[in-house]
Amino acid sequence: MIGLEVVFDVSVAVLLVVLALESLYTPNLFTSIAFFIAFGLVMALAWVRLQAPDLALAEAAVGAGLTGVLLLDAAREIAAVRGVERTPRSMVRLTSLLVAAGVGVALVAALLEVPPRAAGLAEAVREALPLTAVEHGVTSVLLDFRALDTFFETAVLLLAVITVLVLQAHQHVRIIPWELSASPVLSGLVGLLAPVVLVFSGYLLWAGTHAPGGAFQAGVLLGAGGILLELAGVHTVSRLPRRALRWLLSLGVAGFALLSGTLLLAGRGLLELPGAGARTIVIALEIAIAVSVALTVVSLVVGSNLRLEPPEQEP
Amino acid sequence: MDTFLTFALTGVVLFSLGLQEVLARPGVLRMLIAVNVMGSGTLLFFVSLAHRHADGPDPVPHALALTGIVVTLAATAAGLALARGLHRLRAEGSGGRVEGGRVEGGRSQGAGYERGRSESGRDEQGRADR
Amino acid sequence: MVLDGLSLLAVTAGVLFFVSGTLGILRFPDVFSRLHALTKADGLGLGLIVLGLALQATSLAVIGKLALVWIVAALSGSTACYLMAHFELERAQEPHDRA
Amino acid sequence: MSAAVAWLIWLPLAAAVASFVAGAGRARRALGLAASVVMLLPALLVFEAVRRDGPQRYLVGWPAPLGIELRADLLSAALVLLTACVGLLVAAYASASLTDPPSQHAVDPPAAFWSLWLLLSAGLNALYLSTDLFNLYVALEMVTLSAIGLVSIPGTRATIGAALVYLLATLVGSLAFLFGVALLYGAHGTLELYELGRLLEGGPLAWSAMGLMTLGIMVKAAFFPLHFWLPDAHGHALPAVSALLSGLVVKGGFYLLVRVWFDAFPNVLLPSFGLALGLLALVGIVWASLHAVSEGRLKRLLAYSTVAQLGLMLLTVPLAIAGPGGGVGASITPGVEPGLALALSHGLAKAALFLSAGAFIHAAGSDALSELGGVARRLPLALLAFALAAWTLLGLPPSGGYEAKALFEQAAAVGPIPWQLVVQGGTLLTALYLGVALRAAFEPAAARKRLRAVPLALQIPPLLLAALAVGLGLLPLASGAP
Structure with a gap:
């Protein structure tokens, strides 16, 4: 029955390429975004085929969901007015085709040289796993072996939010006015879903230590719940006082800074987790990251300076 | 044609497709879509490398791809905010009053934020604040 | 063996409903009928597939999770359908201001 | 002594969070300035240590193939010191030139300068010190996104347009760099720069990986002919920001090209x-x-x-x-x-x-x-x-x-x-x-x-x-x- 798996893989691969082609080459922008969202979902399927459930969770929530929402909202504001699509001149399209084809051929040649049977760092991780605080390979790599990557990643998220908030302060980015009147059906659904989202993201966070899941997936899910609430007119994030919002947004980086600061003072490496209590540290760190990711997600999509009350003076 | 080769090739194809569309310089939104397709292709290639061993995949590329997804999201979100900002400025520049956004005085025309700039509003505020 | 046959049957039926939903989108003239076709067919299709998988499930927890997947999908699907229909109804009445 | 290397990365990140969260504009400015001053100390210590007894290695947590190591040789220590010196004086100029309007938004543009500058210096220090290729990719993203944030502070049409072109160009560059890194990981199963330097030989994989990474670096460092985004970005930004970008960010790209060519691909390099x-x-x-x-x-x-x-x-x-x-x-x-x-x-x-x-x-x-x-x-x-x-x-x-x-x-x-x-x-x-x-x-x-x-x-x-x-x-x- 091996043939069936290959058939499934090849069909997912072909579907991915077809959706990418559709998304890149349809004239209408909204159709292009719709195909991009479908592409994101099939991408999640590809991650499942590659036995990477963590990535499938993240891809479905981030790749298809969040990026799709951001694109649709930007397209609604930009394309609606301009409408006409600037079709690139044929000369430019030809040269770009040649360059891309050249790169593609070079990469295929390189791919043929990649050894088909190699374990990479799989054994090294498996041997060192018992020494870490978590049992799940991906989470141990993210928060123990390569914790510096994740530290920088939370800083990158903070940077994105700062840039977006600076633009919102200029009133350049009109916050989505959500003409949607909070219809009873929507608030009914949100009323039902909010607790489920909360419990499920808590579960995802906890499961991260021994099964697929973890801080980022839980954070994005929590963020999606936050967006749903904002949509239904329950303004949670946009009503936060500015100082509290800034605290929560930078919680991920602050958590890492606090942890690594104490480790350095204790004479250990920058992110060399201590043997005892490492598990609680990792869980605390994951909660901090999840909260900051959730707030970042909501701020990126809904925007946080929907000042309903007059701007209060900072102390 | 095992799983590794199938998805590695798809990664290469997606990367080249995205690169081709970016170099063709369509509108900003399409370029961001193309960049996301490129990113997905790159990460797909990276993770397919983890699947070349009989007993279980190598978790390192999975963790790196997760970081890659989050970094691509951050960059795309910043890009989209900039694109919307540029669009509104163009709309404002061409005289179209912007409904909804609070446009006070010369503020959104680009306050240089430098103390004592020529805009009158800026000077008092700066001096009052010292 | 009987279980495998049953779940195979359920899953194929589910897939058939999905296909009919997609056909509905392609063939039907306006937004409302498309929404109708899509939500009904996909909701039921997913239910059948979940049923088929539940038969193969080893533990009760898996069945519980599958049921949760189905309920949430059906709920959000129908809400989205309602919102789109509601928005379309409003938009259809007032003249088109934007392209 | 090598702990100073770790402080070089920890200090700007912690200060960035502090200044981002700080309430009043004056508090943010004070924190930003103080951090820029204190940054000089570890930079000098590391430079002295490297000059006296050669390159310094530092384990962030786990040893090389699994974990990430930092290494400071004369090239990186000198550039870290440059970042600290120029950064301090530009911070002094910025604190004199930027206004502090009463805070009305979640992030007031002039106040964002400080956390963006500190995150930029953290990214640059990480870029100069890290020996792990994927870590270099994330550090590059930190540098780029903070530079884009800095360029778009004034919010004028010219700066936002320049920031957008800058973002799109460097986004393609970083993905090309990442694909090169993926190829190298596929070939040798490690991401450590110097380890790869020993293993890599000429061949289609090495050349295409080197080509992609070089393309990525050239876009990010604005080497001719991929420099089209720089004149607008550096030309329209605030003077303090242009000083940071032209003085420091561009050096990161130059450093990375030298590091990748001479330490990751020594045997692949042809005259x-x-x-x-x-x-x-x-x-x-x-x-x-x-x-x-x-x-x-x-x-x-x-x-x-x-x-x-x-x-x-x-x-x-x-x-x-x-x-x-x-x-x-x-x-x-x-x-x-x-x-x-x-x-x-x-x-x-x-x-x-x-x-x-x-x-x-x-x-x-x-x-x-x-x-x-x-x-x-x-x-x-x-x-x-x-x-x-x-x-x-x-x-x-x-x-x-x-x-x-x-x-x-x-x-x-x-x-x-x-x-x-x-x-x-x-x-x-x-x-x-x-x-x-x-x-x-x-x-x-x-x-x-x-x-x-x-x-x-x-x-x-x-x-x-x-x-x-x-x-x-x-x-x-x-x-x-x-």
């Missing part, structure tokens, strides 16, 4: 690659210098000058390839000294030029060269800074630039191609466009033109930077081989 890069640099120098001469606005002139000076810096690559190879453990990649000397002197000088340009624009109210008349008499200190910095870029005797030129002479004498002629030509062109700028400043002020007074606090930092640039020549960097 023809160096020749190709040298020719590109040559065309770039001429092209950018001509643009600079014909440029009507001061900051864009300086931005094009950055592209030209980058071309000069790149000339060290063909020289190093042709030059005598050194042992792997050498405290600095052999043959790179000329490029490093030029990078340091250009970093200090260009930051001084942009800050003094900021003082000029502050007085004249506009960036156009035609409007700068009479500035020379009103702002003697700023003009002195501008002149001293120009003195360094021209490589006249006592300055750091002179040291760099001397090193280029020594290296080129050995190699087959007379690259030092290109260096001299480049310097001549530099004289041309800096002359254009100076002449505009010495023009008699137009009758009705009223120049605004410029506080001393805006003139001191550029003067100090220019003095440092000239003082660099006195250090034994050139003469004694480290």
Whole structure:
């Protein structure tokens, strides 16, 4: 029955390429975004085929969901007015085709040289796993072996939010006015879903230590719940006082800074987790990251300076 | 044609497709879509490398791809905010009053934020604040 | 063996409903009928597939999770359908201001 | 001693969070300034440690293949010190020039400067110290996104447009870099730079990985011909931001190219690659210098000058390839000294030029060269800074630039191609466009033109930077081989 798996893989691969082609080459922008969202979902399927459930969770929530929402909202504001699509001149399209084809051929040649049977760092991780605080390979790599990557990643998220908030302060980015009147059906659904989202993201966070899941997936899910609430007119994030919002947004980086600061003072490496209590540290760190990711997600999509009350003076 | 080769090739194809569309310089939104397709292709290639061993995949590329997804999201979100900002400025520049956004005085025309700039509003505020 | 046959049957039926939903989108003239076709067919299709998988499930927890997947999908699907229909109804009445 | 390496990364990140969260604008400014001052200490400690007893290694957590290691050799320690020095003085200038309007938004644009600057310096330090390729990719993203945030602070149509072009270009660049990293991981199962250097041999995989990574770095460092986004980004941003971008961010790209070419692909490097890069640099120098001469606005002139000076810096690559190879453990990649000397002197000088340009624009109210008349008499200190910095870029005797030129002479004498002629030509062109700028400043002020007074606090930092640039020549960097 091996043939069936290959058939499934090849069909997912072909579907991915077809959706990418559709998304890149349809004239209408909204159709292009719709195909991009479908592409994101099939991408999640590809991650499942590659036995990477963590990535499938993240891809479905981030790749298809969040990026799709951001694109649709930007397209609604930009394309609606301009409408006409600037079709690139044929000369430019030809040269770009040649360059891309050249790169593609070079990469295929390189791919043929990649050894088909190699374990990479799989054994090294498996041997060192018992020494870490978590049992799940991906989470141990993210928060123990390569914790510096994740530290920088939370800083990158903070940077994105700062840039977006600076633009919102200029009133350049009109916050989505959500003409949607909070219809009873929507608030009914949100009323039902909010607790489920909360419990499920808590579960995802906890499961991260021994099964697929973890801080980022839980954070994005929590963020999606936050967006749903904002949509239904329950303004949670946009009503936060500015100082509290800034605290929560930078919680991920602050958590890492606090942890690594104490480790350095204790004479250990920058992110060399201590043997005892490492598990609680990792869980605390994951909660901090999840909260900051959730707030970042909501701020990126809904925007946080929907000042309903007059701007209060900072102390 | 095992799983590794199938998805590695798809990664290469997606990367080249995205690169081709970016170099063709369509509108900003399409370029961001193309960049996301490129990113997905790159990460797909990276993770397919983890699947070349009989007993279980190598978790390192999975963790790196997760970081890659989050970094691509951050960059795309910043890009989209900039694109919307540029669009509104163009709309404002061409005289179209912007409904909804609070446009006070010369503020959104680009306050240089430098103390004592020529805009009158800026000077008092700066001096009052010292 | 009987279980495998049953779940195979359920899953194929589910897939058939999905296909009919997609056909509905392609063939039907306006937004409302498309929404109708899509939500009904996909909701039921997913239910059948979940049923088929539940038969193969080893533990009760898996069945519980599958049921949760189905309920949430059906709920959000129908809400989205309602919102789109509601928005379309409003938009259809007032003249088109934007392209 | 090597713990100082860790403080170099921890300090800016912790300070960035503190200044982001701080309430009042003044508190943010104070935190930003304090952090920039304190950053000097670990930078000096690391530089001293490297100069005294060779490269420093530091384990962040787990050892190499699994974990991430930091390594500071002379090249990275010198550039980290440059980042700290230029950063401190630019921070001093920014705290004097940026206003603190009462906070009305989640993030008020001028207050964002501080957390963005600190995150930029954290990214740069990580870029200079990390030996893990994927970690370098994330550090590159940190540097790029903070630079884009800094450019878009004023919120004018020009800055946001420039930031958008900057983002799109560098996004493609970082994905190309990431694909190269993926190829290398696929081939050898490790991401550690020096380990890969030992394992990698020539072949389609190594060449395409090197090609992709080089393309990515060239876009991010604005090497000719992929520099199209730089003139707008550096030309329209706030003077303090342009000083940071031209002085520091551009050096990160140069450093990464040198590190990847000489430490990750030593056995893959062919002299023809160096020749190709040298020719590109040559065309770039001429092209950018001509643009600079014909440029009507001061900051864009300086931005094009950055592209030209980058071309000069790149000339060290063909020289190093042709030059005598050194042992792997050498405290600095052999043959790179000329490029490093030029990078340091250009970093200090260009930051001084942009800050003094900021003082000029502050007085004249506009960036156009035609409007700068009479500035020379009103702002003697700023003009002195501008002149001293120009003195360094021209490589006249006592300055750091002179040291760099001397090193280029020594290296080129050995190699087959007379690259030092290109260096001299480049310097001549530099004289041309800096002359254009100076002449505009010495023009008699137009009758009705009223120049605004410029506080001393805006003139001191550029003067100090220019003095440092000239003082660099006195250090034994050139003469004694480290």
